[in-house]
Amino acid sequence: MPHQVHSLGHVPISDHSFSADRSQLALARDISIEIYDTGSKYNLKTTLSGHDKTVTSVDIAPHSGRIVTCSQDRNALVWEPSPDGTYKPTLVLLRINRAATYARWSPDEKKFAVGSGARAIAVCYFEEENDWWVSKHIKKPLRSTVLSVSWHPNSVLLAAGSTDSHARVFSTFIKGVDARPEPTIWGDRVPFQTLCGDFVSPAGGWVHDAAFSPSGNALALVTHDSSITIVYPSGPEQPPAAVVNVSTTLLPFKSLVWLSENEIIAAGHDCHPVIFTGSDQSGWVLDHSVDDPNEAKKNATSRENTALNMFRQMDLKGTPQTSVDDASLPTIHQNTITKLRPYAVSGGRVNSVSSTGVDGRVVIFDV
Amino acid sequence: MALDFRRIDIDALDPENNIEPEYLIPPSIANLPPLSVAEIQSIGQSIRGSLSRGDHFGALQAALDQPPYTSSEDIKKIHLATVLELLSTIKSSDMSRVVEKLSSEQRDTLIKYLYKGMSLPETHGISGVLLAWFEKVTEIAGLGAIVRYLSDRRTV
Numbered sequence: 269m270p271h272q273v274h275s276l277g278h279v280p281i282s283d284h285s286f287s288a289d290r291s292q293l294a295l296a297r298d299i300s301i302e303i304y305d306t307g308s309k310y311n312l313k314t315t316l317s318g319h320d321k322t323v324t325s326v327d328i329a330p331h332s333g334r335i336v337t338c339s340q341d342r343n344a345l346v347w348e349p350s351p352d353g354t355y356k357p358t359l360v361l362l363r364i365n366r367a368a369t370y371a372r373w374s375p376d377e378k379k380f381a382v383g384s385g386a387r388a389i390a391v392c393y394f395e396e397e398n399d400w401w402v403s404k405h406i407k408k409p410l411r412s413t414v415l416s417v418s419w420h421p422n423s424v425l426l427a428a429g430s431t432d433s434h435a436r437v438f439s440t441f442i443k444g445v446d447a448r449p450e451p452t453i454w455g456d457r458v459p460f461q462t463l464c465g466d467f468v469s470p471a472g473g474w475v476h477d478a479a480f481s482p483s484g485n486a487l488a489l490v491t492h493d494s495s496i497t498i499v500y501p502s503g504p505e506q507p508p509a510a511v512v513n514v515s516t517t518l519l520p521f522k523s524l525v526w527l528s529e530n531e532i533i534a535a536g537h538d539c540h541p542v543i544f545t546g547s548d549q550s551g552w553v554l555d556h557s558v559d560d561p562n563e564a565k566k567n568a569t570s571r572e573n574t575a576l577n578m579f580r581q582m583d584l585k586g587t588p589q590t591s592v593d594d595a596s597l598p599t600i601h602q603n604t605i606t607k608l609r610p611y612a613v614s615g616g617r618v619n620s621v622s623s624t625g626v627d628g629r630v631v632i633f634d635v
Numbered sequence: 636m637a638l639d640f641r642r643i644d645i646d647a648l649d650p651e652n653n654i655e656p657e658y659l660i661p662p663s664i665a666n667l668p669p670l671s672v673a674e675i676q677s678i679g680q681s682i683r684g685s686l687s688r689g690d691h692f693g694a695l696q697a698a699l700d701q702p703p704y705t706s707s708e709d710i711k712k713i714h715l716a717t718v719l720e721l722l723s724t725i726k727s728s729d730m731s732r733v734v735e736k737l738s739s740e741q742r743d744t745l746i747k748y749l750y751k752g753m754s755l756p757e758t759h760g761i762s763g764v765l766l767a768w769f770e771k772v773t774e775i776a777g778l779g780a781i782v783r784y785l786s787d788r789r790t791v
Contacts, residue, residue: 387651411654433661471743472661473786493786494779515739517777 271559272632273600274310276302281624282323283607288330290611293630296323301337301347303355310630318345318357325371327380336360336380338368344382344392346401360401362390370416374423378445381426383414389428391440391460406438406461418479424449424458427487429475435489435497437465453485455504464504469497470513476522476536481529482616486548490521490534498532500548510548518542523608528617533558533635535605535623539597541633558633564598603627660705661788669706672713679717691725692733699741699748704789711791718748723764730771742776746784747791 276295283296286306292313293304301316301323319339326337335347335355344362347355362368366385373380379393382403387410390403412432419426420437424446429435439458441449454464465487469475473492480487487499495515502509521536527543532552535541540559546552578588596602603626610618611632620634646652670678678697685694698718703710725733734742749769752758758765772780 411658468662470663471783471787471789473783491786493783495783515743515779515783517775517779519778520782 271600271634274630275628276304276310276630277628279628280603280626281606281628281630283325283327284609284622284624284630285326285328285335286609286611286622287328287333292328294326294328294335295624295630296326296337297628298322299339301326301335314354316347316355316357318347319343321367324367324369325382327372329373329377332377334373334377336371336373336382338362338371338382340367342366342368342384344368344371344380344390346380358401360392360403362392362403363405364388364390366413369414372417372419374419374440375421376423378423379440379442381417381419381440383417383428383430385413387412387414389414389417389426389438391426391442393442393445404440404442404460406440408461409434409436409463409466415474416477418477420452420454420480420484421482422449422452422484425452425454425464425480425484427478427480427489429478429489431474433468433472433475433491435467435475435478435487436463437487438462439464453501453503465499465501465508467497467499467508467511469493469495471495471515473520476520477524479524479526481526483529486529488524488526488532490524490536492520494518494520496521496524496532496534496544496552498546498548498552512546512548512552514544514546514552514554516542516554522604522606523623525608525610525618525621527610527621527635531555531617533608533618533621533633535608537604538599539601539603539605539625540599541605541608541621541623541635543635558635559600561598600631601625601627601629659788664704664789667705670703670710672710675703675706675710675713679713682717682721686721686724691721691729692736694721695725695733695745696737696741699737699744702744702747702789702791704791715748715751715791719752719758719761719765722748722752722768723761727767730768731774734768734771734775739776742772743780743783743787744791745772746776746780747787750784751791 285294295302303314304310305313321340323339328335333349338344344360345357364384364386368382368384370383382390389406392401392403395402414430416429424441426438426440439462469491471493478489489497497513500510519537521534524534532544533541542557543555545555582588605623605625608621608623611620611622622632682694
């Protein structure tokens with residue numbers, strides 16, 4: 269299963285998003301968003317400039333094709349695609365006084381949530397009378413920057429990971445925009461800003477990413493203590509049925525994707541993804557690494573092990589090692605992976621994920 | 636008389652920014668009662684007892700289970716002295732075997748004690764021992780244990 273690798277420059281990529289048919293890729297890079305045509309080679313189609321500071325997040329809505337971007341300049345822009353391939357930006361007044369860190373469309377694409385450093389999440393919806401996007405804030409229990417937001421399949425519940433070490437589940441029900449949701453295991457009556465769950469990892473640390481399982485009945489969070497925690501709630505206002513924590517010997521993860529109800533892929537500072545498997549009954553374990561650096565080291569071809577080569581290497585590099593290429597990492601990504609997104613789904617399971625990171629590469633891993 | 640308004644730290648005056656000290660205590664140890672000097676010394680006695688009976692592993696397990704996270708600094712220092720004495724007594728040939736048998740949480744606690752031991756000037760005589768232990772633990776627990784030491788607010 270060869271993984272697709274695209275090296276698109278050296279500038280770090282903050283976030284990426286593929287269009288629904290995977291024919292276009294939007295990359296958030298520095299202060300602009302680059303739109304690429306995909307194919308065997310990725311070609312730059314257009315660059316969207318509208319932000320004054322680093323763009324921190326980009327998300328393409330699968331059905332409508334609208335792009336939401338947010339940036340450290342405290343703004344979010346919604347880009348409408350026009351038939352001739354250009355995009356028209358609309359400013360969204362988030363009313364925050366710090367950087368926006370993460371933006372995601374809800375599954376029904378009527379709202380989007382923006383996490384920010386202003387200790388608030390701005391949930392934005394389109395108001396027809398005024399013909400513009402309005403934001404409502406979730407502030408109450410948040411004590412620090414929101415690093416990630418993730419929607420439940422019912423488009424009302426939102427999971428937010430924050431630097432105050434808590435992952436929280438909020439209700440973002442907005443009268444007039446959302447239909448009354450079916451009761452879920454997280455709660456029945458859910459007015460706006462209701463806190464449906466608040467979770468921490470045992471050894472603390474920033475919550476880099478939190479995501480609901482495909483059914484919405486479990487929540488996974490990756491924290492800076494190099495561990496992943498999976499929460500199975502039992503009912504509203506009750507302690508969870510199970511909280512499973514898997515500590516790893518690796519560096520912390522920055523992003524996670526549920527492949528199915530029983531598999532999670534996570535990636536971060538170790539520059540390669542790792543897969544966890546398990547369930548609420550049997551617990552979770554680290555299953556295997558994708559793009560394993562140990563495998564790569566074993567398979568690395570070594571140059572002739574002659575004495576001449578050994579002394580040549582000692583003169584050149586200072587160590588007699590000839591078989592390890594110390595100039596680059598053994599993994600495909602050469603720097604931290606910051607975002608993972610599902611790429612292809614088949615048979616109810618995500619079969620490949622796309623990843624981007626600080627090294628400016630886009631890699632599609634088959635899992 | 637004009638107020639130097641440009642130098643006012645407006646964020647410090649914002650009432651929303653005040654965090655109560657109780658908020659910073661991790662929820663998992665919020666209800667752990669602080670230990671008294673007598674209690675921590677009796678724990679130390681039982682550990683030394685196991686050690687004299689030759690049960691090195693049992694002594695280390697007892698020392699690393701339930702560290703006095705919520706006790707005062709003096710109590711923590713007493714327990715630290717017990718742990719360091721224990722670590723110096725266990726032979727270097729036994730180190731790997733003992734570390735392998737510890738649970739993941741006990742290894743994380745051991746790393747915390749090693750770092751605390753290395754930070755005190757009084758212990759620089761046994762620094763070789765501490766470094767040897769550190770090497771053995773990181774061989775098994777990897778970088779994750781070190782990152783957990785850095786992010787964990789439960790300090791020994």
